[in-house]
Amino acid sequence: MINSSLKQLGDMLQAKKISSVELTQTFLDRIKLYNPSINAYIALDEVKTLAQAKVADARFSAGNAAPLTGIPIAQKDIFCAKGWPTTCGSKMLANFIAPYDAHVITQFDSAGAVNLGKTNMDEFAMGSSNETSYFGGVKNPWSFDRVPGGSSGGSAAAVAARLCAAATGTDTGGSIRQPASLCGFTGLKPTYGVVSRFGMIAFASSLDQAGPMAKSAEDCALMMNVMAGFDERDSTSLNRGKEDYTRSLNLPLAGLKIGLPKEFFAEGLDASVGKVIETAIAEYKKLGAEIIEISLPNTGLSIPVYYVLAPAEASSNLSRYDGVRYGHRAAEYTDLMDMYNKSRAEGFGAEVKRRILIGTYVLSAGYYDAYYLKAQQIRRLIAQDFVEAFKQCDVIMGPAAPSTAFKSGEKVDDPVAMYLQDIYTISTNLAGLPGMSIPAGFAQSDDGVSLPVGLQIIGNYFDEARMLNIAHQYQQVTDWHTIMPNLDKPNLEMPEGKV
Amino acid sequence: MEWEVVIGLETHTQLRTNTKIFSGASIKYGAEPNTQACEVSLALPGVLPVLNKEAVQCAIKFGLAINAHIAPRSVFARKNYFYPDLPKGYQISQFELPVVGKGAVTIQVPAVGKNAAYEKVVNITRAHLEEDAGKSVHDLKNNSAVEGMSGIDLNRAGTPLLEIVTEPDMRSAAEAVAYAKKLHELVQWIGICDGNMQEGSFRCDVNVSVRAKGTEKLGTRREIKNLNSFKFMTQAIEYEARWQIETLEDGGTIQQATVLFNPDTGETRAMRSKEEANDYRYFPDPDLLPLVITEAEKDAVKAQMPELPEAMKARFEAQYALSSYDANALTTSRDLANYFVATIDAGADAKQSANWVMGSLTAKLNAVDTSISESPISAQQLALLLKRIGDNTISNNAAKQVFEAMWNDEGSVDDIIKVKGLKQESDSGAIETIIDEVLAANAAMVEEFKAGKEKAFNALVGQAMKASKGKANPAQVNDILKKKLTV
Numbered sequence: 014m015i016n017s018s019l020k021q022l023g024d025m026l027q028a029k030k031i032s033s034v035e036l037t038q039t040f041l042d043r044i045k046l047y048n049p050s051i052n053a054y055i056a057l058d059e060v061k062t063l064a065q066a067k068v069a070d071a072r073f074s075a076g077n078a079a080p081l082t083g084i085p086i087a088q089k090d091i092f093c094a095k096g097w098p099t100t101c102g103s104k105m106l107a108n109f110i111a112p113y114d115a116h117v118i119t120q121f122d123s124a125g126a127v128n129l130g131k132t133n134m135d136e137f138a139m140g141s142s143n144e145t146s147y148f149g150g151v152k153n154p155w156s157f158d159r160v161p162g163g164s165s166g167g168s169a170a171a172v173a174a175r176l177c178a179a180a181t182g183t184d185t186g187g188s189i190r191q192p193a194s195l196c197g198f199t200g201l202k203p204t205y206g207v208v209s210r211f212g213m214i215a216f217a218s219s220l221d222q223a224g225p226m227a228k229s230a231e232d233c234a235l236m237m238n239v240m241a242g243f244d245e246r247d248s249t250s251l252n253r254g255k256e257d258y259t260r261s262l263n264l265p266l267a268g269l270k271i272g273l274p275k276e277f278f279a280e281g282l283d284a285s286v287g288k289v290i291e292t293a294i295a296e297y298k299k300l301g302a303e304i305i306e307i308s309l310p311n312t313g314l315s316i317p318v319y320y321v322l323a324p325a326e327a328s329s330n331l332s333r334y335d336g337v338r339y340g341h342r343a344a345e346y347t348d349l350m351d352m353y354n355k356s357r358a359e360g361f362g363a364e365v366k367r368r369i370l371i372g373t374y375v376l377s378a379g380y381y382d383a384y385y386l387k388a389q390q391i392r393r394l395i396a397q398d399f400v401e402a403f404k405q406c407d408v409i410m411g412p413a414a415p416s417t418a419f420k421s422g423e424k425v426d427d428p429v430a431m432y433l434q435d436i437y438t439i440s441t442n443l444a445g446l447p448g449m450s451i452p453a454g455f456a457q458s459d460d461g462v463s464l465p466v467g468l469q470i471i472g473n474y475f476d477e478a479r480m481l482n483i484a485h486q487y488q489q490v491t492d493w494h495t496i497m498p499n500l501d502k503p504n505l506e507m508p509e510g511k512v
Numbered sequence: 513m514e515w516e517v518v519i520g521l522e523t524h525t526q527l528r529t530n531t532k533i534f535s536g537a538s539i540k541y542g543a544e545p546n547t548q549a550c551e552v553s554l555a556l557p558g559v560l561p562v563l564n565k566e567a568v569q570c571a572i573k574f575g576l577a578i579n580a581h582i583a584p585r586s587v588f589a590r591k592n593y594f595y596p597d598l599p600k601g602y603q604i605s606q607f608e609l610p611v612v613g614k615g616a617v618t619i620q621v622p623a624v625g626k627n628a629a630y631e632k633v634v635n636i637t638r639a640h641l642e643e644d645a646g647k648s649v650h651d652l653k654n655n656s657a658v659e660g661m662s663g664i665d666l667n668r669a670g671t672p673l674l675e676i677v678t679e680p681d682m683r684s685a686a687e688a689v690a691y692a693k694k695l696h697e698l699v700q701w702i703g704i705c706d707g708n709m710q711e712g713s714f715r716c717d718v719n720v721s722v723r724a725k726g727t728e729k730l731g732t733r734r735e736i737k738n739l740n741s742f743k744f745m746t747q748a749i750e751y752e753a754r755w756q757i758e759t760l761e762d763g764g765t766i767q768q769a770t771v772l773f774n775p776d777t778g779e780t781r782a783m784r785s786k787e788e789a790n791d792y793r794y795f796p797d798p799d800l801l802p803l804v805i806t807e808a809e810k811d812a813v814k815a816q817m818p819e820l821p822e823a824m825k826a827r828f829e830a831q832y833a834l835s836s837y838d839a840n841a842l843t844t845s846r847d848l849a850n851y852f853v854a855t856i857d858a859g860a861d862a863k864q865s866a867n868w869v870m871g872s873l874t875a876k877l878n879a880v881d882t883s884i885s886e887s888p889i890s891a892q893q894l895a896l897l898l899k900r901i902g903d904n905t906i907s908n909n910a911a912k913q914v915f916e917a918m919w920n921d922e923g924s925v926d927d928i929i930k931v932k933g934l935k936q937e938s939d940s941g942a943i944e945t946i947i948d949e950v951l952a953a954n955a956a957m958v959e960e961f962k963a964g965k966e967k968a969f970n971a972l973v974g975q976a977m978k979a980s981k982g983k984a985n986p987a988q989v990n991d992i993l994k995k996k997l998t999v
Contacts, residue, residue, distance in 0.1 A: 093558045106557065111553055115558055171866055212558040221800035247560050248800050329590050332601020333555040337664065353594055376592070376793035385795060 014039060016177040016497055022178055026073060026083045033069035033083030036178075037062060037127050040085045044130070044176050047500050048358030050157065053170040055090055055148045056098045056131035065127045072125050080407055081239055082125030087177035089168050091133035091138060092223075093212040094118045101214045102146040104133040105341045105360035106336045115212020116179060116244045117223055124239045129177050136362045137331065138185055140164050141142060141328045141434035143192075145364040146424055152345075153196060153420075154498040159418040162192030162434070168226050171197040174500055175467075179227035179236055183213060184313050184448075185220045186319055187413070187438025193226060193450035194413035194467025199484060199494060200226045200373040201233045202438075204474050205445035206251035209244030217323035217331040220251075220442045230451065230484035231493050234258040237477060253475070261482040267301030269483065272406030275491050276312040278436055285418045285456035290412050293453035293487070297410070300486055314391050315440040316432055320379075321375050321388035327365075328372025336359060356382040367428065396444040399471075409471040412437055413450035417464035437469055447472045451484045452493035462483040465493075513761075514725040517753040519718060520680035520686045523695055524673045525705040526713040527570040531673035533643045534561030534604060539710050545649075546666035549868070551607045553646075553669045555599035560799050563588075564595045567672040570704040571611045571641050572805060572813040574674060577702050577820055578636050580615025582810060586991075588800045592793040596664050597646035605675075606640035607794040611803060612674075613638055617661075617698065618822065619690040620840060635679040641803075644671040648767045674704065680719065680730060687748035691743050692716055700820055701846040717742075721766070722748055722756045732766040736780055738870070748773035752770055752780045824849055830861035841870050847885045854891030859899040868894060872915055890920050896925045904985055910934040937984045940992065943976075946984065947992050961997060969993070 014036070019027070025031045041059055048054050062085070069083035094109035095115030095118075100106040109156030113120065121128065135145040143151040143166025153159040159171040169192030172180050182189040184202035193200030201224045203415045208223040213219060225236030244250045273294065278287060294304060305463035336342035336356030361369070374382035384465075387429040388465040402409060414434055424431045441448040450467035457463050472480040488494050534541055535552035575582040589607035615636040623629040646669035652658045676695065682688045696714055699705035705714050716739045719794055721731035736752060739745045752775075756766055770789075771780040819827070822845040828839035842852045848869070855865040873894065877884060897914055900906050906914060906929055917928045919967045937943060951958055954975060961968035977991045 094554070099557065101557065109557065111558075112556070210558075211560050214557040217798075224687065246562060248562055249798075315910075325795060329592050329602050329793070329795070332592060332594065333557070333599060335594060335596070335601060337596045338554055338599060339556070373793065376795055378791045379791075381793075381795070 014044065016228070016495065018229055019081065019178060019227065019235045023082075024083055024206040026069075027030065027078065029244070033062060033066040033073070033127060034260075037066040037084065037085045037129070040177055043174075045171070047174060047176060050505060051152045051154060051170050051174055051176070052149055053132055053151055053167045053174065053176055054087070054130040055100065055102070055133045055146075055167065058097065058130065061096065062127060062129055065122075069125045069127060080122045080235055080396055081121070081211075081405045084178045085129040086121055087129050087132050087168055087171045087180035089122075089165050089181050089183060089295050090119065090134055091214045092181065093214070094128060094131070094162050097128070097131055098417065099214070100147070101138070102136040102148060103360065103362070104147040106355075107147060109339055111212075111455075113212065116209035116246065117213065117240055120239050120242070121181075122157060122216040126239065132165070132171055135164035135166065135188075137327070137365050137366050138164040138183060138188055138213070138221075139189070139327070141191055141431050142419070142424065143167065143420070143465065144421065145362055147362060150421055153418045153464075155197065155417060155464055155499060156458075157465070158420055160195070160421050161333055161483075162187040162195035162414070162418065165192050165200075165226060169193060169198070169200075169320065170444045172196065172198045172226050172228065173498060175497055179225060179232050181223060182226045183216075183221055183237075183238070185216050185222075185284050185323060186442050187435035189224050189226055189382040189467060190413045190438045190448055190467065191434055192383045194469070195418040195465065196456075197303050197452045197465025197467070197493070197496070198226060198499075199225065199229050199233050199449065199488075201237065201449040201477065201480070202441070202447060203237065203241060203477055204251075204447045205442075207241045207251045207447075207475070207477070209242070210242055211246040211250075217326040218330060219326060220319075220323060222442070229456070229488050230449075230481045231259065231488075233449070234262060234478070234481045234485075239482075241477075243269045250291055256478065257334065257400065258478050261395040261478045262485040264486075265301065265419055266297070266483060266486050269297070269300075269302040269408065270299055270305055271302050272305050272307035272402055272409045274307050274312065274402070274409060274411055276309050277411030281433065281436060282412055283456070285467050286412050286414070286416060288470055289454040289456050290410075293468045296411060296468050297488060300490065306443055307402045307405055307409070309395075309397045309402060311391065311398050312436075312440055315395055315443055316436060317389045318388045318395065318443060319435075319439045320371065320432060321384045322392065324372030325376050325385050326366040326372070328376065329371045331365065331369055333372075337364075356358060364428070392443050395440050398440075399446055399473075403473045407473075408476070408480065411469050411471075413467035413469035414438075417439075417456050417458060417466060441471050446474060447477050447480060451487065452496070453491075454493055515722050515753075515757045516725040516727075517683055517685075518680045518721045518723060518730060519682035519684075519689060519731075519749060519750075521676075521678045521682070521688060522634065522717040522719070523676045523692070524644075524715045524717075525676060525695075525699050526556050527638055527672040527674055527704055528706055529564055529566040529570065529672050531564055531565045531566075532670035533564050533641065535670055536546050537670065539668075539671045541708075543667055545663065546667060549646075549666035549669065550668050553599065553666045555601075556788055561604060561797070562809050563800060563803065564672060567641055568611070568803065568805070569671070569813055571639065571674055572810055573702045573704050573817060574639055574676070575612040575701065575819055576810070576814055577698055578612075578615030578617055580636060580639070581613035581814050582805055583609060583613060583803075584805055585609065586803045586805075587610040588641075588797045588803065589794045590797045593790045594647070595648075597648045597661070597666070597669065599646065599666060599669055603643060603645065604800070605642035609802075610638040610640035611639070611805070612636075615639075617691065617694055619687070619694045620688050621690045624686055632681075632687060632690075634681045634687075637677045637678040637679050641673050642673050642675055644668050644673050651878055669786045674699075680721070682735075685746045685753070688718060688749055689745050692745060693742060697845055698821070702818060712740060714740070716745060718745065718749060718758065720752045722753060722760065725978065732768050734771050734780070734782075736785065739773060741888065745772055747775070747778050748780055755780065818846065821846075821849075832856070832863065833867075834866055838870065842866060845884070847883065851884050851887070855895040855898070858892045858895035860895035861902060864898050864901070865895070868898065868915075872912070876919055888921060889915070893918060893925060900925060900929065904938050905929065906934050906938055907936050907982070907986060908981065933981075933983075935983060937980050939990060940988060943980070943984050943988050943992055947976050947989065947996060948977050950979055951996065958997065969997070972997075
């Protein structure tokens with residue numbers, strides 16, 4: 014049951030083969046058993062969760078259930094959920110109980126889904142390994158001494174370890190796709206503006222986008238049907254009418270033009286990862302796709318541009334955490350400035366501070382033109398690269414991350430190496446494009462552990478339904494997405510894949 | 513050396529919208545602290561701003577009123593600084609691309625001493641939309657738990673403001689105040705601001721510098737913050753200009769600074785110098801799309817615009833044959849102009865109405881510090897009073913008594929005339945009888961008149977009026993008396 018698709022779970026609930034309370038309890042029991050070692054969840058509230066499950070069961074009895082009614086979903090702790098601790102992985106908000114619901118939470122509540130708990134994350138979504146969380150790192154379910162990726166590391170581990178039916182994540186530079194690759198599941202970052210940011214704690218407003226993290230493309234499509242949609246409370250939310258993201262799942266792929274950017278297969282990509290990607294591309298050829306080599310010439314600039322723009326926005330977005338109205342306030346201080354200094358020094362972790370400093374610097378008088386303005390100009394060039402590329406192909410494919418999951422602690426002292434984890438994902442955020450990562454196989458690490466590899470699919474604006482179709486067709490002929498880690502004996506052998 | 517004072521103003525006008533500029537919270541003044549602070553006002557994690565379209569319409573109205581360029585695309589920017597009553601740690605404002613561009617306001621500078629009144633054009637550099645901060649309340653009292661602490665009231669946080677910036681075009685306190693008054697009238701006229709200066713709806717920052725007369729280069733300016741009365745503005749500018757001139761004449765230099773005016777001492781005092789000034793790290797707010805204003809939107813606002821004071825003044829001169837002075841005085845506020853027009857609509861003569869509205873009525877209202885919209889005498893009642901003068905029912909003198917009684921709410925015009933017995937005698941037969949009696953009783957005066965003493969005539973008129981108990985129509989008395997004496 015824990016490995017069932019959302020559709021299968023929905024059918025079982027509908028047929029009353031199982032109640033939502035039973036299903037929810039199954040996951041809560043698994044969480045009780047495994048969360049202490051994995052640390053995927055940082056807030057659990059059985060009473061609240063089971064109350065929601067009861068409401069869901071009543072909806073089935075009343076005959077007004079929706080596709081995700083009764084399904085237990087894990088929520089990244091970046092979404093404000095009324096009455097729930099909402100910490101964003103930070104000491105700054107360790108005691109913050111949200112008094113209102115994010116749009117995403119409201120959408121799941123209206124659909125009748127069950128909130129299983131809040132998942133761990135890099136502090137304020139700044140990180141690629143979940144190691145910046147104030148609540149400690151998260152174990153990669155495939156290998157406990159490795160990271161799950163980040164920033165949505167808790168949601169990633171929860172999905173991979175089947176500690177939830179599906180989860181939400183957010184992706185500012187790759188925070189859904191890189192952990193999806195490192196933990197071996199399907200994650201989608203939609204086009205910027207498709208999912209409302211209202212109630213989602215801001216990191217870099219012009220890049221942040223929420224999306225589903227689930228076992229399969231079909232599951233992601235069902236999640237998107239709940240998450241996406243116009244919200245007037247977010248000025249950047251796009252009013253395009255409701256879409257059914259499952260509508261194209263079963264279309265054949267014959268004639269599909271797949272572009273492979275040569276910059277995604279250059280130096281920096283682990284050979285073992287490259288090999289898995291090549292095999293996956295070959296599978297697409299079998300499905301009737303045509304492969305075209307393309308170029309995204311400004312890919313190399315995406316990381317420097319991102320590390321100007323994202324910190325600039327973050328430095329301003331995080332100014333509200335001043336200890337005045339809510340959040341951490343230093344116990345003792347001499348005056349206002351001392352209160353600010355101490356509260357923020359104590360409340361924020363090292364990576365957050367680093368980015369606030371960078372952001373403050375690049376926006377300062379005399380530096381703005383050289384950094385912020387220049388970065389905005391290059392951002393437009395990067396977006397233009399994609400416009401050109403999509404003239405030649407329907408979809409772009411490549412690796413989602415340059416390597417498989419790395420060991421905890423391995424990159425914590427080397428921020429640049431950590432930043433390079435997002436080399437293949439950041440440019441889509443800068444362009445506002447949708448991107449996803451799907452399980453494409455396993456690669457063996459130097460120490461002989463087999464770890465999942467994700468294939469990235471980048472689509473044109475608002476092409477999510479087509480990307481889900483492309484992923485779904487692959488998942489009809491492969492079963493990488495169904496393979497689960499053995500949590501009692503994490504990854505010692507190579508899993509048996511079908512390809 | 514002769515000095516020239518150079519002044520520019522930045523005015524924060526609070527817009528008359530129903531809700532805040534980026535949220536649905538109320539902006540009503542005077543509520544209990546923090547009862548009008550929603551999630552957005554509190555800057556809770558995850559909240560986002562949504563622009564209030566009403567505020568944009570106010571900005572368009574102002575742009576149209578000063579004949580300014582209205583930007584088809586303007587951008588909201590974040591002004592970053594830390595202060596406890598600034599909940600987000602940044603203020604959403606407009607920086608490089610404001611909604612309203614260059615425009616102009618024509619001011620009337622009143623006569624001062626032997627300097628005659630004159631007209632002047634003040635150029636507007638820009639006007640931009642922004643949100644107000646909350647309020648810090650220092651040294652709390654009457655509550656033991658927080659005694660002596662500082663409190664934050666975020667009711668005002670997010671209140672929509674239009675900041676209106678002038679070129680350094682003014683050359684005296686009188687000009688600056690004339691501009692501020694004109695702007696104050698204008699924003700109320702077009703209905704975008706309630707103009708309440710006590711409540712902070714209209715606050716001015718005044719930039720003052722001095723230079724040797726005849727030179728081009730601007731001196732170093734000091735900015736006097738937050739002046740909320742015209743009286744203080746005059747005092748502050750005069751003090752500041754004098755201080756700068758004395759400093760320079762004593763061989764000193766002026767440092768750019770922000771200063772506060774202390775009404776108790778009448779002095780300005782530096783608050784912070786340029787070195788201490790914040791680096792606001794402006795950048796476009798990624799939470800808000802650029803503000804796009806189409807021609808159609810502008811036209812829609814234009815269609816709702818009231819007739820502007822200049823146009824109304826010109827119309828009053830043409831339509832009612834009023835003098836430029838009268839037309840200008842009657843268009844200093846929309847309520848005053850509306851009142852005047854209402855008297856005419858109710859049948860009053862324009863010139864006569866102008867005299868009464870600007871004379872007796874304004875004097876009365878000023879004496880009790882009441883605005884014309886709260887006048888105890890309605891425009892219709894005043895029109896009726898003027899009609900009774902016009903149809904010779906009462907004399908001008910009697911009208912003053914009636915007006916006084918109306919002010920005291922003693923009844924309608926006609927009732928008062930009746931009760932007080934003020935109806936004028938216009939029956940020429942009756943007046944002739946009275947005059948005959950007066951002439952008979954004052955033979956000596958008649959002789960004097962006939963001997964060439966003009967003054968005697970007036971005395972006889974007075975006698976006749978007295979004999980009629982003031983009710984005789986003075987014009988008729990004059991005519992009949994003249995006839996009888998010259999026969």
